[in-house]
Amino acid sequence: MLRIPIEAAPALSTPAWVDVDLDAVAHNVRAFRRLLPAGCRLIAVVKANAYGHGIVACARTALQHGASELAVANVHEGAQLRDAGVIAPILIAGPTAPAEAGLVVQHGLTATVATVELAHALAAATRRYLPVHVEVDTGMGRHGVAPHALNPFVERLVQRGKLAVAGVYTHFAATTVEQTAAMQAQLAAFHAAVDGCRALRGARRHVSNTLGTLAVPQARLEAVRVGGGLYGFDPFHGARVRGPLDLRPALALKARLVGLRDLPTGAPVGYGSAFTCARPSRVGLVPLGYADGLPRARWADAPVLVRGVRAPIVGAVSMNQTVVDVTDVPGAALGDEVVWLGAQGGERIVAEERVEPGGSAYEVTTLLRASLPRRYLAAAGANEAREGRSGRGAAMGDGAAAAGG
Numbered sequence: 001m002l003r004i005p006i007e008a009a010p011a012l013s014t015p016a017w018v019d020v021d022l023d024a025v026a027h028n029v030r031a032f033r034r035l036l037p038a039g040c041r042l043i044a045v046v047k048a049n050a051y052g053h054g055i056v057a058c059a060r061t062a063l064q065h066g067a068s069e070l071a072v073a074n075v076h077e078g079a080q081l082r083d084a085g086v087i088a089p090i091l092i093a094g095p096t097a098p099a100e101a102g103l104v105v106q107h108g109l110t111a112t113v114a115t116v117e118l119a120h121a122l123a124a125a126t127r128r129y130l131p132v133h134v135e136v137d138t139g140m141g142r143h144g145v146a147p148h149a150l151n152p153f154v155e156r157l158v159q160r161g162k163l164a165v166a167g168v169y170t171h172f173a174a175t176t177v178e179q180t181a182a183m184q185a186q187l188a189a190f191h192a193a194v195d196g197c198r199a200l201r202g203a204r205r206h207v208s209n210t211l212g213t214l215a216v217p218q219a220r221l222e223a224v225r226v227g228g229g230l231y232g233f234d235p236f237h238g239a240r241v242r243g244p245l246d247l248r249p250a251l252a253l254k255a256r257l258v259g260l261r262d263l264p265t266g267a268p269v270g271y272g273s274a275f276t277c278a279r280p281s282r283v284g285l286v287p288l289g290y291a292d293g294l295p296r297a298r299w300a301d302a303p304v305l306v307r308g309v310r311a312p313i314v315g316a317v318s319m320n321q322t323v324v325d326v327t328d329v330p331g332a333a334l335g336d337e338v339v340w341l342g343a344q345g346g347e348r349i350v351a352e353e354r355v356e357p358g359g360s361a362y363e364v365t366t367l368l369r370a371s372l373p374r375r376y377l378a379a380a381g382a383n384e385a386r387e388g389r390s391g392r393g394a395a396m397g398d399g400a401a402a403a404g405g
Contacts, residue, residue, distance in 0.1 A: 015287040016255035017373040019342065020053050024248035026065040028230050031245045032213065033066035040220050042066055043091065043206065045227030046081075047073035052293075052365035053231050053251055056084045057376045062230060063088050071225055075100045078109040091133060091167075093225065095143050101125040110166065113157065114144050123162040132157075133167035134200075138189040139182075140173045147193035154199045167204040167223070168194055172212045175360070177239045183216050211235040214243050233361050237352045249350055251365050252342025256335050257306070259285030260326070269323050270315020282327045284311075286338050289320040293367035294340070298354050304338050307331065308345015341365070 033042055044062035049055045059070050059081055070086070071093040072078045078090045091110045101121035104111045113119050113132045122130055134154060137144030145153050157163050170190045172183045190207055194200050205221040210229035212219045214236065228235075231250045236243030262282050269275040269283065284306070290296055296317045303310035309329045313322055326332040341349055341364070351364035 014373050015258055016292065017375060018052075018368060019252040019254060019375050019377055020057065021248070021250045021252070022057060022061045022376055022378045024232055024250040025053070025058055025061045025230055027248050028232060028245075028250070029062050029065040029067055031247065032224075032226050032229060035213070035244060036220055036224065039222065041068040041204070041206075041223040043069045043071050043223050043225045044230055045071045045093065045209075045225050047071065047077060047093070047227070048366045049370055051228060051231050051233075051362055052368045054374050054376065055080060056086070057374075058230070058250075059084075059086055059088075069223070071227075075103045075107070075109065079103065079107045082107045082109075093135075093169075105130065112143075113163070116153075116156070119157055119160065119163060123160055126162055129162060129164045131164050131166035133169060134165055134203075136168060136170045136190055136193050138170045138186040138193070140171045142171070144170065147189055150193045151197045151199075154197050158199045165200060165203050167206065168200050169206045169225070172207065172209055172219075174211060175235075177211070177215050177236055177241065177243075180215050183212055183219065187216065187219050214245065228362055231365070233351065237350070237361075249342070249348075251351075253288075253340040253368065254342065255286045255288050255338045255340070257284040257326075257332065257338060258287050258334070260332065260334055261285075268315075271318065272316060275315040279327070281314075281325055282332065283314065284324050284326045284332060284336075284338070286322045286324055287320060288340065289318045289322055291319045292369045292372060294322070295367070298356055298359075298364070302354060303349065304340050305342075305344040305347050305349060306336055306338055308347055310347060310349075 036042060044059065044067035046055050046059045050058035055077060069089040069091060070081065071091045073094050074092060075096060078092060081090060089110060092112055094112060096104060096111050096118055098117045098121035102125045104122060105125045111122060111132050112135050114135050122132065135144035136150055137146055154165060157165060170186060172186055174183045187207055194205060204223055206223035206225055207221060208216065208219045208224040210226050213224045213226055229247060232247045234243055234247045260282065263277050265277055265279055267277045288294055294317055299313055299317050302313050304313065304324055306326055306329045311324045311326050311329055314325045315323050339349065341351055351361040354364045355361050
């Protein structure tokens with residue numbers, strides 16, 4: 001299938017860039033959509049610049065292929081989507097400062113209410129009924145109303161008028177498929193709290209993130225909030241069992257070799273001479289570093305792909321440059337494409353390979369510098385359909401996203 005960039009920027013001569021496969025995003029959205037029961041909405045989580053993939057392009061793609069709503073982390077992300085012409089419902093899935101209540105109303109966003117202070121501010125900012133969601137803290141310990149306090153809190157919201165509770169949700173704390181029992185315990189606590197609150201009858205319930213949606217079928221309620229799975233992150237990666245969906249990674253991080261040199265045995269490489277050549281070596285210079293979102297600890301000794309061969313990073317990652325050992329890459333030449341994440345020549349490097357103990361694969365792409373040029377790729381003909389449904393040209397809107405993240 002012919003695949004083409006769907007916006008003018010960046011130029012192909014750029015030394016480092018991100019490719020985002022919108023067909024992969026579309027595939028993942030459709031896969032989740034088929035998994036969900038009738039009446040269960042798919043809320044596409046596009047916070048943090050869509051986990052580094054590009055918030056506007058990914059939001060549009062998700063909505064075009066089965067998502068009903070979007071979720072963001074804050075007012076400013078929601079405003080960015082509204083400015084781009086997105087008219088779908090947008091939930092702020094987290095706290096909002098009372099001082100930003102006016103912006104919530106101005107941009108037609110749906111706030112999560114878990115404090116009396118925010119409820120007062122929203123009621124004062126709106127002239128008509130304003131839909132809100134309420135978060136219940138069933139074990140995350142981060143944000144939300146305690147289960148025992150849910151009923152009086154919601155009754156107080158309803159009695160004040162103006163605020164209409166359209167949804168109620170919780171957030172699973174589990175991070176691996178082995179923690180299914182913990183998710184089920186949170187689900188039971190959520191049901192107990194919500195079922196005991198008469199004012200929440202009819203409110204849309206949603207508890208599942210990507211992991212919950214895949215691992216706990218009974219947690220697919222009136223909606224699910226899927227984030228990482230939309231971009232191809234599979235929580236079953238490395239697990240003993242296979243997940244129910246074949247997800248496709250959507251992001252590739254690429255650069256070009258901008259330098260090559262031969263070093264003798266014993267030659268040091270990088271700051272602190274942390275690496276010493278154990279043999280006569282040919283090394284290449286890549287214009288990416290920790291300022292681009294590649295922390296030293298995560299990428300130390302990591303492989304990259306050059307001409308389809310895994311070549312290790314050597315020496316400490318610098319601020320803007322990294323050295324790779326291409327001794328075993330036949331014919332490596334200036335200008336060769338270097339793949340940090342993604343596929344090349346039958347090999348693939350995925351973000352899950354770069355997870356540190358206690359870390360998350362989401363960090364790998366979310367940390368990528370927002371100003372790294374992003375190319376949005378789709379099958380030939382997809383751009384015309386995209387422009388027709390979005391109401392504004394994808395080349396202009398997504399081009400702006402490519403320039404600024």
